[in-house]
Amino acid sequence: MESNHRKISSKTNHKRTYDVRLTEDTTCGIWFLKGPWLQRFANKKAYVFLYGLLGCVFSAAYAYFxxxxxxxxxxxxxxxxxxxxxxxxxxxxxxxxxxxxxxxxGRGHRPRWMALGMYTVVLFCLLTALPHFLCGAGSDALTLTVEYRTHDRNSTIDALDRVQKKALCHRKNSTTSDCEMEGGNYSPQLILFIAQFISGIGGSLYYTLGVSYMDDNIKKSKTPALFSFSYFIRMLGPAVGYGLASFCLKLYISPSLTPTIDNNDPRWLGAWWLGWIILAIVIFIFASLLALFPKTLPRAAVRKELLKKQISKVNEKFEPEPELPTSFKDMLVTFKRLIYNPTLMLNNFAAIFYFLGYMPYWIFLPKYIETQYRQSASASSLITGSAGLVFSAIGILLSGLIISKYKPRARYLAAWNVIVGAISVLGIVSYAYLGCAENDNRAPLLPNGELNPVTECNSHCFCDYVKYNPVCSQDGTTTFISACHAGCRQSRKINGTEIFSDCSCILTNQTYLVDFNHTFHEGGFATPGNCSVDCLSKFYIFLIVVCLLKFSGATGRASNFLVTVRCVEEKDKPVAMGFGLMLMSLCAFVPSPILFGIILDKACLVWGKTCTGNGNCWLYNGKTLRYTMNFTAATFVLIGTLFDAGVWFFVKGLKIFDEEIELELEDLAS
Known part of the structure; x- marks a missing residue:
């Protein structure tokens, strides 16, 4: 009877502890949105699911960009x-x-801070769409619509004739330099930069606070599986973002107008702005729901109290270390503690070099697929989002379940990261040899590496400001920058298809003269668009390698996360995540896009010319781009793998799971 009475009394005490915390830090809701109907969602499953969904839409926004x-x-x-x-x-x-x-x-109400950060991401989405509403669709897009051709027909016929004639070969002294002024407008670029700058605030709060809140409120043994599940949901984001981009880019930039070209034409501009409105609405809804979670989940609060009592039994003199108030001095002490942690610093350096190597594929992969494998912008976005998704999902879920079930030691987890790094290096190197045969006009290169489009056959044409509009020779072997660069003097439509004729750079059995003062005999003809290239086999191999790297990389996510959060004190987890994010931003996220953007520009063969200089690049040297970009990325990943080997050396003895901590307490008690 006395024993049963003690059990009931113990349960009552636990219930009282639970009730006290429920009134303080474990109540779900905010302001007037409180009550028992919300409290039922104050559990780890609801948080992990919502955190994953929010991360999915958040990563979809970057993928959409x-x-x-x-x-x-x-x-x-x-x-x-x-x-x-x-x-x-x-x-x-x-x-x-x-x-x-x-x-x-990290020492405040983390769910509300995360929600506040996500509201800055909503602002990022709206600001990114703003240039379209300020600048419109642009003259290039409007001139390629039926409405432009039919509106005020008398005044536009002459303009259309000038555009068509300008795209053909004509005398140098027959026209003035008709350059484009839009390239000198820097306001859209400034707005886009400000939008990105604002989004970084939300990103840092989401990543640093979200995972630390999860780890603090979940049993250590269940962390790998639940982390993998939330990461799996978040991992769907790129597929959603690229799929949304593919859908929006299939619509014309001004959906109310009827374009005269299809989305396979290189001049096609899709409705890039539309997706940002959709993403802003969804992120706002999910962020508002996240703000309703309590500062600490109820069961986690009870579990922490029981752990403190267990430690007190082992060491009767044990007194919990008082938590110092937030101050600048304490922050500096915390940073010093993190800097002198060899496991954490080596793990951060490994992540820095991994991100340096992988950033170009996250940012420029759609462009890479467009330039290397001749896919449209819409298809490239769809392929980038879908390729490897299944393999990434299998990898992250499989690794989380295996780690939760078998609970491997820290050294095994670190060793697997070394193996994943080695696989990544080999895969990235293989990218350099997976390219298509060139069929572009092999004109001589200028000293700066650009293509010299002026040859003997088109030297009599004035093509300086002719827009990039590729045409294919009649034999299907050579792609020219435009009909003007092919030396074509006439155009006509045959069965609805535009044909460029009298092309002096396309050889036929007939002779031609390049001097306008003499009789010009008819040359070859050309059709719009790039010449077809049989590149599907290498493209499929490329996708297989991408899937393999997606799978192997995903299996290392959970182990890398566990090493990071276990090698520091519990109170330092949010700061450790933020400190690592700061180092990666300084050494990887900031320089990597600029470095690889320069590499892309160095491989450019044809620039769009504006009155202020060069605009965007229209044609790249595929071989140069493949070798420079992929070998540079592989070198960075190799260095990151060496740092992971250092983590493997220092991680010996690190406790990952609750069971290991409990065994250590039992040893101390005995």
Missing amino acids: NGTITTLEKRFKIPSRTTGIITVGNDLSQLFVSVILSYYA
Whole structure:
């Protein structure tokens, strides 16, 4: 009887502890949105699911930006190095605020701080769409619509004739330099940079606070599985983002107008702005729901109290270390403690070099597929989002379940990261040898590496400001920058297809003269678009390698996360995440897009010319781009793998799971 009475009394005490915490830090809701109907959602499953969903839409926003990069570059005449600088904006803000925010917000109400950060991402989405509403669809897109041709027909016929004649070969002294002014407008680029800068605040709060809140409120043995599940949901984001980009880019930039070209035409501009409105609405809804979670989940609060009592039994003199109030001095002490942690620093350096190597594939992969395998912008975005998704999902879920079930030691987890790094290096190197045969006009290169489009056969033409509009020779072997560069003097439609004729650069059995003062005999003809290239086999191999790297990389996510959060004290987890994010922003996220943007621009063969200089790049040297980009990335990943080997050396003895901690307590008690 006495024993049963003690059990009931013990349960009552636990219930009282639970009730006290429920009134303080474990109540679900905010302001007037409180009550028992919300409290039922104050559990780890609801948090993990919502955190994953929010991360899914958040990562979809960045994937959507990457999927629409080429369209943005065409619309606003932006070179790749400028695009790289724009994408660096969010990393700069993370560099400045991630550590400070993670320190102060990590000791506050983390779900509400995360929600506040997500509201800045909503602002990022709206600002990114703003240039379209300020600048419109642009003259390039409007001239390629039925409405432009039919509206005020008398006044536009002459303009259309001038455009058509300008695209053909004509005398140098027959026209003035008709350059484009849009390339000199820097306001859209500035707005895009500001939008990216604002988004970095939300990103730093989401990543640093979200995983630390999860780890603090979940049993250590269940962390790998639940982390993998949330990461799996978040991993769907790129597929959603690229799929949304593919859908929006199939619509014309001004959906109310009827284009005269299809989306396979290189001049096509899709409705890049539409997806940002959709993403802003969804993120706002999910962020508002996240703000309703309590500061600490109820069961986690009870579990912490029981752990403190267990430690007190082992060591009767044990007194919990008092938590120092947030201050600048305490923040510096915390940073010093993190810097002198060899496991954490080596793990951070490994992540820095991994991100340096992988950033170009996250940002420029749609462009890479477009330039290397001749896919449309819409298809490239769809392929980028879908390729490897199944393998990534299997990898992250499988690794989380295996780690939760078998509970491997820290050294095994670190060793697997070394193996994943080695596989990544080999896969990236193979990218350099998976390219298509060139069939572009092999004109001589200028000293700066650009293509010299002026040859003997078109030297009599004035093509300086002719827009990029590729045509294919009649034999299907050579692609020219435009009909003008092919030396074509006439155009006519046959069965609805435009045919360019009298092309002096396309050889036929007939002779031709290149001097306008003499009789010109008819040359060859050309058709619009690039010549077809049989590149499917290498493209499929490329996708297989991408899937393999997606799978192997996903299996290392959970182990890398566990090493990071276990090698520091529990109170330092949010700051450690923010500190790592600051280092990665400074050393990887900021320089990598700029570096690889310069590499892309160096491989450019044909620039769109504007009155202020060069606009966006229209044609790349595929072989140069493959070798330079992939070998540079592989070198960075190799260095990261060496740092992971250092983590393997220092991680010996690190406790990962609750069972290991409990065994250590039992040994101390005995």
